[in-house]
Amino acid sequence: MSDTTATAGPRTTEVALPVPATPPARTYGPVTRTDFVRYQGASGDMNPIHHDEVFAKAAGFPSPFSVGMWQASLLGTYATDWLGGPNVRDFRIRFLAQVWPGDVLTLDGVPLRTYVLESEDGREGRVDVELTCRRQSGDKAVTAWATFVLPLDAAVEAGERPETTEEQG
Numbered sequence: 001m002s003d004t005t006a007t008a009g010p011r012t013t014e015v016a017l018p019v020p021a022t023p024p025a026r027t028y029g030p031v032t033r034t035d036f037v038r039y040q041g042a043s044g045d046m047n048p049i050h051h052d053e054v055f056a057k058a059a060g061f062p063s064p065f066s067v068g069m070w071q072a073s074l075l076g077t078y079a080t081d082w083l084g085g086p087n088v089r090d091f092r093i094r095f096l097a098q099v100w101p102g103d104v105l106t107l108d109g110v111p112l113r114t115y116v117l118e119s120e121d122g123r124e125g126r127v128d129v130e131l132t133c134r135r136q137s138g139d140k141a142v143t144a145w146a147t148f149v150l151p152l153d154a155a156v157e158a159g160e161r162p163e164t165t166e167e168q169g
């Protein structure tokens with residue numbers, strides 16, 4: 001019989017932390033089939049539905065359409081330009097609509113919450129953000145949620161806790 005000791009997981013405490021100013025929305029396009037093919041070559045995903053007119057039409061689509069990960073990569077770049085690539089801790093995406101040649105894409109993001117994560121590795125300030133890629137019609141093509149590290153200010157680092165709500169993580 002083994003003796004195991006239960007350990008508590010990371011604990012989060014919501015705290016107001018300064019977040020760098022949200023950058024202005026970023027626009028791409030009109031996007032082209034060349035944009036799609038360039039991403040396909042970089043990613044290794046050479047599915048012909050994303051560049052071959054005959055193949056796409058035979059599959060029931062009006063034309064080739066973008067690899068959804070291309071829009072996700074645009075959101076990732078927008079977010080890391082804002083909050084720093086080395087600070088990424090989590091990145092999740094949801095594909096919502098196809099992107100077609102000629103579409104104009106608009107990227108934006110908003111902070112959702114800031115908190116301190118306490119674990120056996122120490123304390124780390126965090127921000128959760130929501131990122132959106134919209135087509136010119138206003139339809140969301142991709143939504144992403146990301147978590148980034150934020151610097152802790154001296155008071156929070158010293159362990160002072162303003163009025164907060166706590167939740168077990």
